[in-house]
Amino acid sequence: MKKSLFPLLLGGLGIGTTEFVMMGLLPDIAANLHTSIPTAGHLISAYALGVVVGAPLLVIISSNYPPKKVLIGLMMIFTLFNAFSAFAPTHFTLLLARFFAGLPHGAFFGVGAVVASRLAEKGKQAQAISVMFAGLTIANLATVPLGAWVGHHLLWRYTFGIVGFIGLITLLFLWLWMPALPVVRKGNARSELRLFKSAEAWLVILITAIGTGGLFAWISYIAPLMTQVSHFSANSVSAILVLAGFGMVVGNIIGGKMADSFSPVIACTWLLVAMASTLLMIYLFSGIQLVSLALTFIAGALSIALASPIQILMINTSKDAEMLGAAVTQAAFNIGNALGAFFGGLPIVAGMGYNSPALVGMVMALFGVGFALLLVRRSAKLALAIS
Template sequence: MKKSLFPLLLGGLGIGTTEFVMMGLLPDIAKNLHISIPTAGHLISAYALGVVVGAPLLVMMTSNYPPKKVLLALMAIFTLFNTVSAFAPSHITLLIARFFAGLPHGAFFGVGAVVASRLAEKGKQAQAISMMFAGLTIANLAIVPLGTWVGHHFLWRYTFGIVAFIGLITLFFLTIWMPTLPVIRSGNARSELQMFKSAEVWLVILITAIGTGGLFAWISYIAPLMTEVSHFSAGSVSWILILAGFGMVVGNIIGGRLADKFKPSVACAWLLVAMAVTLLGIYLFSGNQVISLLFTFIAGALSIALASPIQILMINTAKGAEMLGAAITQAAFNVGNALGAFFGGLPIAAGLGYASPSLVGMLMAIIGVLFAFVLVKKQARVNTHVQVALAD
């Protein structure tokens, strides 16, 4: 790995930790701040809202500045508001801090993805982007369980302190190892927004928001699935999540290589097919503990294997607005998070059991497959027209 990519990995580590550790900290925060767990759950929504708002807004505001300065500014905001979260005196203060901490999330990954692709060797752009997402996978494998343990056995504020410390380290390595790349912007904010007139861009957004939302339908309810259907003890859930995190590490490597070896749209389509099959397997076989663990690993791998192909697909599709497109993809991932959790909860509320969200996830993945194959056909048609035009 090039040392210039290391600060992006660290940034992904901090962002992944602060996003996913909240699920494990909710009971401790609720108890400490004297609020209900559903009320504490609004902290997750506030962060996701910050991502959706901040991704396009901050990218458009900073597009005229060198990428290194933009990444430094975004990580400074991230570090500041995670520090505020650690010292928040009330639920309202923490809610506001979580919203502002989420603002730089999508923009950092969006700008970082474009920077990684520019720093990469020819033909290895997706693998370079996967190095940034490797931070997110390491967070889920190690730092999120550690932060949950610290928050439960000591104080949840210390966990946000750890995240802020990761932010400071990221700022340091961005300063010394990130090269100063020139600004590449062929238009202005108005011209960049023209990308939303492209059917291909909307197909990528739909693939991300609906297709990957299928996995969130599964993972949002993984704890009751494992305890009530697979009959693991409650204490085993943390280890099962580490297994899913290990799957993410493996999947991130595979996804990056697939996107460099095949067309990103084709890689996305077949990964979504694999996701649909896996979620069906989870629904059918979660009663068997060994098979349940196997599918947990595979689903974890698929959850992140899609990240690099989708990101490089959007960068290639949103020509002239690459950073905005990459940031929008991150916003779409968070929309998928919300949609998956919402739709996955409906069959549970209807009394269909804790395995039922996997069926919902399978249907969402299949819809994503359909959008992906439509995009593959549109790209093939465009390539044919270009070849004909060149021949004339």
């Protein structure tokens, strides 16, 4: 790994920690701030809303500045508001802090993806991007369980202090090791916004928001799935989440290699097919403990394997607006998170079992396959027209 990519990995670690640790901290935050768990759940929504708003906005605002300065500025915002989260006195102030902490999330990954591809050797762009996303996988494997443990056994505020410390370390290495790449902006804000007039770009957004939403339908309800369907003890859930996190580490490597070896859209298509198949098997066979564990590892791998191919696909699709496109993809991931959790919860409310969200996820993944095949068809027609 090039040392210039290490600050991007650290940034991914901090972002992944603050995004996913909240699920494990909700009961402790609710008790400490004297509110209900569903109300505390709004903190997750506030962060996701910050990602969706900040991803395009901050990239457009910062596009005239060198990437190194942009990344440092984004990480400063991230560090400041995560530190503020540790001291927020009320639920409302914490809600605001979570929103503002989410603003730089998509922009950091968007700018970071383009920077990683520029720093990579020819033919290894996706593998370079996967280094940044490795931070997310390490977070799910190590710092998210650690942060949840600290928040439960000590105080949830300390967890956000840890995230703020990771942000400070990231700032240090961005300053030391990130090369001063020149600004590469071929248009202006108006020309970059033409990205949203591109049918191909919208297909990538739909692949991300609907297709990957299928996995969020599964993982949002993994705890009751494991305890009520697979019949593991509640104390085993943390270890099972670590297993899923290890799968993410493996999947991140596989996804990067696939996107460099095949067309990114072909890699996305096959990974979505694998996702749909895995979710169907989770629905059918989660009652068998060993099979359930194996499927958890595979689903964890697929959940992150798509990240690098989708980023490369959007970068290739959004010519002259690569950073905006890559950032919008991150916003779409968070929309997928929200949609997956919402649609996955509907059959549970209707009285079906806790394996039913996986069936919803399978359908969403198949929609993703459909959008990918439409993109393949449009790309073939466009290539034929140009020739």
